[in-house]
Structures are given as structure tokens and as C-alpha cells.
Amino acid sequence: MRLIFFLSTLFILIFAGCYNNNTGEMEILGFAHLTLPAFPETGGHAVVVFSEMHYSPAYDDQEGPTIAPPGESVPVTGREIEYTATEYELLRMTRSSQNSYDYNAAAEIYRVNCSVCHGESLQGDGEVSKYLTRGASPANLIEGSAADATEGEIFAWISYGSRTGFALEMAGQSNPTVMPTFNKLLTEEERWHLVKYIMRKQNR
Ligand code: HEC
Numbered sequence: 659m660r661l662i663f664f665l666s667t668l669f670i671l672i673f674a675g676c677y678n679n680n681t682g683e684m685e686i687l688g689f690a691h692l693t694l695p696a697f698p699e700t701g702g703h704a705v706v707v708f709s710e711m712h713y714s715p716a717y718d719d720q721e722g723p724t725i726a727p728p729g730e731s732v733p734v735t736g737r738e739i740e741y742t743a744t745e746y747e748l749l750r751m752t753r754s755s756q757n758s759y760d761y762n763a764a765a766e767i768y769r770v771n772c773s774v775c776h777g778e779s780l781q782g783d784g785e786v787s788k789y790l791t792r793g794a795s796p797a798n799l800i801e802g803s804a805a806d807a808t809e810g811e812i813f814a815w816i817s818y819g820s821r822t823g824f825a826l827e828m829a830g831q832s833n834p835t836v837m838p839t840f841n842k843l844l845t846e847e848e849r850w851h852l853v854k855y856i857m858r859k860q861n862r
Contacts, residue, residue: 738846741814743828749810755850764855767848775837780859794822794835799856812853817841 677684684692741749769778775796777783782798790796797804803821804812817840818824823833833839840849 738841743814743824746810746814746824747808749808749813751809751813751850751853752846755847756854758847759851759854761855761858764851767844768852768855771840771844772852780856790836794820796837797821800860804856805860809853809857812856813849816844816849816852 686692773784774786775784775790776799777787780799781801782796784796787796797820804815807815814824815821818827819833819837819839820835822835823837823839826833
């Protein structure tokens with residue numbers, strides 16, 4: 659009932675006043691100036707109820723709307739598969755990461771992201787390590803558990819921020835260590851390159 663009242667008042671005002679159907683601007687008897695929903699007769703949209711939506715940053719005037727993916731479709735990029743602990747242990751480097759591996763590029767990723775804690779030597783003696791007085795110290799990646807871990811395990815430890823971080827992630831808890839969870843910071847490929855880099859340094 660209220661809606662009918664509102665709409666009829668709106669139409670009376672539109673006919674009584676001076677309404678611009680392209681911009682939605684309206685003037686009633688020279689004293690009231692309003693902006694109403696626009697109903698442009700030309701352009702991509704026959705009826706624009708909320709005129710501000712017409713200028714949505716999502717797409718421009720001459721472009722069609724972004725087509726939504728079909729319902730229940732599965733993203734093929736952007737989401738990484740999460741495995742169980744046993745599956746990670748058996749996980750092997752993807753062929754594409756194997757092919758794109760470049761020693762110098764991997765060394766640079768390590769230098770930028772890991773060396774502050776694990777050190778240029780990979781032995782856990784990075785610049786920051788002496789200030790980390792609480793909690794575990796950065797692991798020695800040459801001689802510690804990483805020395806006989808599988809490539810999938812090292813990948814998981816990097817992804818979830820250390821062995822402890824990974825174990826607790828599997829138990830549904832957050833990472834208590836200072837090591838960042840690199841699955842949010844580096845691509846899957848970059849993390850595999852680091853695995854290969856570390857294993858090379860371990861002479862494997
Ligand atoms: C802010 C410091 C910090 C940074 C940066 C960091 N780590 Fe760590 N990392 C740690 C600490 C501390 C541990 C040991 C935590 C624990 O007790 O499990 C660890 C553990 C690990 C382990 C498990 C080794 C083991 O024997 O348990 C791996 C593998 C590892 N880091 C790789 C990396 C790589 C690769 C990078 C760079 C992408 C990196 N870390 C960046 C602090 C850091």
C-alpha cells in the first residue's frame with residue numbers, strides 16, 4: 659500500500675515537475691531540486707533503477723557486464739589444493755616447476771625471504787636469529803630434520819611456516835612460530851623452487 663502511494667506520488671511529481679530521464683535530475687516548480695532514479699532511453703541500459711550503479715567501477719559504459727562463471731564450477735587457478743600430512747610426505751615437485759627452476763632466481767627468492775632467519779649458509783644463523791630470544795630458533799636447513807625430509811614435507815613446512823606450524827595447521831591450530839606461512843606470500847612454483855634450492859645445498 660505504501661509502495662503504491664510512493665510510486666504514484668513519484669509519477670505525479672515526475673509529470674508535474676521537470677524530470678531529466680537521462681540523469682534523474684528533477685526540479686519541482688523551480689524550488690526543489692532532486693536526483694531521482696534515471697530512466698535513460700539510449701545507451702546500454704533501458705532502465706537504471708539505481709542510477710549510481712550505472713557508474714559502477716566494475717565495467718565501463720560501452721562494455722558488457724562481466725559474465726559470472728556457471729554455478730558450481732570449480733576454480734582452476736588461484737586456489738591451492740590442501741593435502742593431508744601423509745599426502746604431503748608423498749608429494750613431488752610438479753613437472754612445470756621442475757622445468758622452470760633456475761638456480762639464480764631461487765637463490766634470490768631465498769635471499770629475500772629466508773636468509774634473515776636461516777642465514778646465507780642455510781644453517782639457521784641469519785641476522786635476525788640472534789634477536790629471536792623467545793620461542794624456537796630458525797632451524798638449520800642443512801643438518802636438521804630437513805636433511806632427511808621428503809621434498810613434499812619441505813614444501814609443506816615452507817608453506818605452513820615451519821614443521822611446527824605445519825603440524826599445528828594439520829591439527830586445526832594457528833602457527834605459533836615466527837616463521838611466516840609462505841603459502842600466502844609466495845606462489846606454489848616459488849616454494850617448489852626453494853625446496854629444490856635447499857635440497858641442492860644439502861647435496862641431494
Ligand atoms: C622470521 C624468521 C623466519 C623466516 C623469515 C623463515 N623462517 Fe623458516 N623457520 C623459522 C623458525 C623459527 C623455524 C623453526 C620453528 C620450529 O620450531 O618448528 C623454521 C623452520 C623452517 C623449516 C623446518 C626445518 C626443520 O628442521 O624443522 C624449513 C624447511 C624452513 N624454516 C624454511 C624456510 C624457508 C624456505 C624460508 C623462506 C621462504 C623461511 N624458512 C623463512 C624462522 C623463519
